[in-house]
Structures are given as structure tokens and as C-alpha cells.
Amino acid sequence: MSGRLITLLPALVLVLCYLMTAPDQAPAYMAQWTSEVRRNVPVPPSQFASALARFVIFRRAAPFRATLLEGNSNQGTGSALLNFFRRMADSSWSVGLHESRYAYDLIESIHVWALCLFFGLAVMFDLRLLGWTMRSVPVSEVARRLLPWTAVGFVVMVISGALLFSAIPLRSFQNIFFRTKMILLMVAGINVLIFHSGVYRRVISWDLDLTPPRAARVAGALSLVLWVAIVLSGRMIAYNWFDCDRQPQPAIINFLTSCVPTEAEH
Amino acid sequence: MSLLSFFQWCEQSGIGEAIRRSAWLFPLIEAIHLLGLGLIGGAVLVVDLRLLGLGLRRQSVAQLARDAQPWLIGSLVLMIITGSLLFLSEAIKCYYHPAFWLKMTSLFLAIVFTFTVQRKVTMADQTRVRPLWGKVVALVSVLLWSGVGIGGRWIGFS
Numbered sequence: 364m365s366g367r368l369i370t371l372l373p374a375l376v377l378v379l380c381y382l383m384t385a386p387d388q389a390p391a392y393m394a395q396w397t398s399e400v401r402r403n404v405p406v407p408p409s410q411f412a413s414a415l416a417r418f419v420i421f422r423r424a425a426p427f428r429a430t431l432l433e434g435n436s437n438q439g440t441g442s443a444l445l446n447f448f449r450r451m452a453d454s455s456w457s458v459g460l461h462e463s464r465y466a467y468d469l470i471e472s473i474h475v476w477a478l479c480l481f482f483g484l485a486v487m488f489d490l491r492l493l494g495w496t497m498r499s500v501p502v503s504e505v506a507r508r509l510l511p512w513t514a515v516g517f518v519v520m521v522i523s524g525a526l527l528f529s530a531i532p533l534r535s536f537q538n539i540f541f542r543t544k545m546i547l548l549m550v551a552g553i554n555v556l557i558f559h560s561g562v563y564r565r566v567i568s569w570d571l572d573l574t575p576p577r578a579a580r581v582a583g584a585l586s587l588v589l590w591v592a593i594v595l596s597g598r599m600i601a602y603n604w605f606d607c608d609r610q611p612q613p614a615i616i617n618f619l620t621s622c623v624p625t626e627a628e629h
Numbered sequence: 630m631s632l633l634s635f636f637q638w639c640e641q642s643g644i645g646e647a648i649r650r651s652a653w654l655f656p657l658i659e660a661i662h663l664l665g666l667g668l669i670g671g672a673v674l675v676v677d678l679r680l681l682g683l684g685l686r687r688q689s690v691a692q693l694a695r696d697a698q699p700w701l702i703g704s705l706v707l708m709i710i711t712g713s714l715l716f717l718s719e720a721i722k723c724y725y726h727p728a729f730w731l732k733m734t735s736l737f738l739a740i741v742f743t744f745t746v747q748r749k750v751t752m753a754d755q756t757r758v759r760p761l762w763g764k765v766v767a768l769v770s771v772l773l774w775s776g777v778g779i780g781g782r783w784i785g786f787s
Contacts, residue, residue, distance in 0.1 A: 468786045475782045476775060478663075479670025487671040490700070497675075497696045500688050508685045512678065591664060598660045604652070 445621065448532040460530035467530055474523040481516025482590055484509050489590075492583030494574035501570040502579070506563070537607045537620045540599040547596065551589040558582040636720040645717035655718060662711040666778055668704035672697040673743075673774050676751060680767035682760070690763070694751035705740075712781075723784065732780030739773035 451457055460466055490496045491505050528535050535541045562578035569576050575583075603609060607622040617624060630638075639645060648654045675697050678684025685693060716723055723729040750758055750766045 468783065471786075472779045472782050475663075475666070475778060478667050479774075479778060480674065482667035483669070483671025483674055485671075486668060487675055487697075487700075496700060497688075497693065499692060499696075500685060504685065504687065509675070509678075512674070512684065594664055594667060595660045598663050599656060602656055 445533075445536065448536045451529060451532040457529055457532060460526065467527070470523050470526050470530075474520060474527060477516045477519035477523060478594065479516075481513050481520050482594060484513045484516065485590055486587060488513070489583040489587045492575055492579050493587075494572075494580070498573045502572075502575060503566045503570050506566075534606065535600060537622055538600050539605045539616065539620050540596045540602075542619065544593055544596040544600070547589055547593045551586065551593060554582060554585050554589060558586075633724060636724040639717050639720035642717055644714065645720065648714060648718035655715070658711050658714050662708060662715060662781075665704045665708040665711060666781070668700060669708060669774065670778070672701035672704065673770060676747075677767040677770050680751070680763040682764070690751045690755055691753075694748070701743075726784055728780050728783035728786075732777055732784065735773050735776030735780055739770070739777055742773055743770060 460470075487496065488505055488509055491498075491500070491502060497505060528541075558579070562576060562582065569579070574580070605612060605616050605620065607617075607620060607624075610624045612620075612622070612624075616622075648658070675684065676690070676694050679686070679688070679690055679693050747766050747770055750763055
């Protein structure tokens with residue numbers, strides 16, 4: 364149940380993040396378009412970005428249209444999302460957070476602190492699933508008592524993470540480690556979902572096993588590997604080795620970061 | 630030898646030099662250091678939440694402390710090894726950074742506290758320890774370890 368919520372959270376936060384940061388500051392000449400645009404929104408079908416755009420346009424048709432028209436440097440993949448984060452980067456919220464003396468560092472510290480709460484306790488649970496610690500404690504007891512804390516930690520991580528992202532949205536969005544991290548987060552969420560809707564439903568039958576059944580051990584090991592990878596890729600977001608403004612990069616990197624270098628940078 | 634000259638000697642050591650010269654060695658060690666922090670957090674919190682009555686409840690404190698101990702010590706060793714390597718590469722910066730000294734102070738206190746006072750409370754017969762005393766010990770432990778983690782994070786901020 365809570366696993367299902369956890370998989371939805373990143374998407375929810377992304378949307379919230381946009382609604383919070385999007386300024387109502389379309390160029391003045393765009394204002395008169397509003398009613399017209401709302402009826403005639405150019406949304407190319409079958410793309411995640413455009414689905415998100417469709418959702419957002421209900422509220423803010425004109426500003427979004429404005430950036431779609433203005434953003435002309437990137438026609439490649441993900442250009443709608445790219446423009447969306449470009450606008451976020453221009454918001455006073457983002458600039459304020461980015462330039463603040465202590466706010467960013469403080470949020471970063473909270474992110475690291477919550478990492479201990481979330482990652483630490485999640486790892487302890489995974490280790491129990493592997494039968495490597497707390498072997499005398501029933502698995503369901505560990506889950507009931509400790510997983511609520513990992514949920515608290517996760518919520519704090521997502522909120523503080525979204526704030527950190529909103530301070531540097533465009534660069535983060537085009538950062539290869541950030542993208543890796545988001546994909547791994549989804550995979551980890553699916554793993555949680557499978558575990559809770561699968562072998563964990565029969566937990567009564569293996570609650571006191573010193574070494575839980577194979578499916579549970581696989582879920583634990585997978586979770587361990589995934590969260591470690593997520594922490595590692597999260598830490599690496601800070602480094603700019605593969606950033607868009609550091610050309611030349613291999614074509615595959617530019618493809619993966621949806622980066623279109625200008626002619627001069629080739 | 631004064632403290633500063635010791636730090637200078639660390640900074641000039643071959644290992645420090647090698648880490649500084651490499652583009653990916655520092656990030657890699659730093660990342661492992663962070664994983665160790667998470668693991669310490671888990672091992673500490675399992676016991677502290679038990680003492681606070683907010684986590685596991687049916688198991689004895691002593692049993693949980695014994696279960697968490699190898700992971701606590703293992704990750705502490707990992708942290709100290711990777712931390713020393715990081716330190717060697719930027720010893721002078723650390724010398725002048727208040728966060729470094731905050732971290733070292735909390736680390737010293739946290740280690741001493743965990744392996745003396747807290748161990749005594751967790752291993753004692755629970756019927757003879759006042760619950761309030763257990764909670765105070767857990768809170769102090771969480772605060773000290775938080776100081777270590779947050780202080781460490783702030784070494785990276787200039």
C-alpha cells in the first residue's frame with residue numbers, strides 16, 4: 364500500500380514543483396492570447412512531456428505557450444520539459460534559492476540527514492530480509508515498526524530534493540547522474556511494489572525464518588543495490604564532467620542529456 | 630611539531646597528492662564515505678528508536694544493540710578509512726574550517742558516548758534502568774551523530 368504511494372511521489376513532486384515555481388509572468392503581449400490558446404493548444408500526441416504539458420496547460424495556458432514559442436534552440440527530445448525547467452530556472456524562487464548564502468546549504472544538510480533516516484533504516488530492513496541482522500526479530504515486526512520511519516525519511520528526502528532541484532533545475536535536468544538517479548528511483552519503487560504485493564503478503568508463513576525465502580532475499584538484495592546506486596548517482600550530480608556546457612562530449616552523452624551543442628562548440 | 634605543521638605534512642603526503650591529482654578519486658571516496666554515513670545512521674537509529682520507544686518494542690534493547698553492533702563498527706571503520714583519505718587530500722582547508730572541528734569534536738564525543746555510557750545502558754537489565762534515562766541517552770546519541778554528519782557536510786561548503 365505505502366509502496367504504491369512511494370512510486371507515485373516523484374511524479375507528484377515534479378508537478379507540485381512546477382505549480383509552485385511557475386511565475387505568472389508571461390510577456391505582456393501574450394496576455395491577450397490566453398483565451399485563444401486555451402482552445403487551441405499544440406500538444407503532439409503520445410509523449411510523456413506533452414501529457415504533462417496538457418495537464419499543466421489547464422491552468423496556465425498562456426505562459427506555457429509563450430515558452431514553447433520562444434524556446435527555439437532545442438527541437439530535439441524532451442524540448443517541452445527542457446523549456447519547462449528553463450522557465451523554472453528563471454523564476455525568482457529558483458534564483459533566490461540558488462544565490463542564497465545559507466538556504467541551499469541548509470536544505471542540502473537536511474537532505475543528507477534524512478538520508479541516514481531513510482537509507483539507513485531501509486538498509487537495515489534489507490539486511491533483515493537477507494537474514495544478516497536482527498534474525499530473532501520477526502520480519503513483519505521490523506516492517507511495521509521501522510518502515511514508517513523510512514516513509515517519513517523518504518518524504519523529507521523528496522521535499523528537500525525537490526527544493527534542491529528547483530534551485531538549479533535546468534542544469535540538474537540535463538545532468539546525466541540526475542537522470543540516472545530518477546530512473547533508478549522508479550526501478551526501486553517498482554521493486555518495493557513487487558515485494559509488498561508479492562512475497563510479503565505471505566509473510567506470516569516465513570515471519571520467523573532466520574533466512575527468509577528466496578523471493579524476499581532477492582527483493583532485499585535488489586533494494587540494497589538500487590539504493591546504493593541511487594545514493595552514489597545522487598552524490599555525483601555535484602560534478603560537472605558530463606555537463607552540457609562542457610563540450611565536446613561523446614555523442615552518446617549529448618543524446619542522454621538531451622544536449623544540443625552549438626556549431627561553435629563542436 | 631605544531632598542529633598546523635602536522636596538517637601541512639598531511640596535505641603534502643603522497644596519498645593526499647595522488648587524490649588531489651585525480652579527477653575521480655575524491656568523488657569516489659566521498660561517495661563511499663556517504664554510504665558509510667547512511668549505514669551508521671541505520672545502525673544507530675535502530676537502537677536509539679528502540680530506547681525512545683518509537684521503533685521496535687518487543688525485543689530487548691540488549692539484543693538489538695548486539696544485532697546492530699557489527700554494522701555500526703563495520704561502517705565506522707569504513708568511514709574512518711575513507712574519511713582519513715579525504716582529509717589527507719585537503720588537510721589545510723580542514724584546519725581553517727570551523728565545520729571540521731565541530732565534526733571532529735562530535736565524532737570524538739559520539740564514539741566515547743556510544744561505547745561507554747550508551748553501551749552500559751543498553752546492556753543493563755532493563756528493569757533496573759529508568760525509561761527516562763534510556764530516552765535521554767538515545768537523544769544525546771542522535772544529536773551527537775547528527776553533529777558528525779551535518780558537520781561533515783558543511784566541510785564541503787565554503
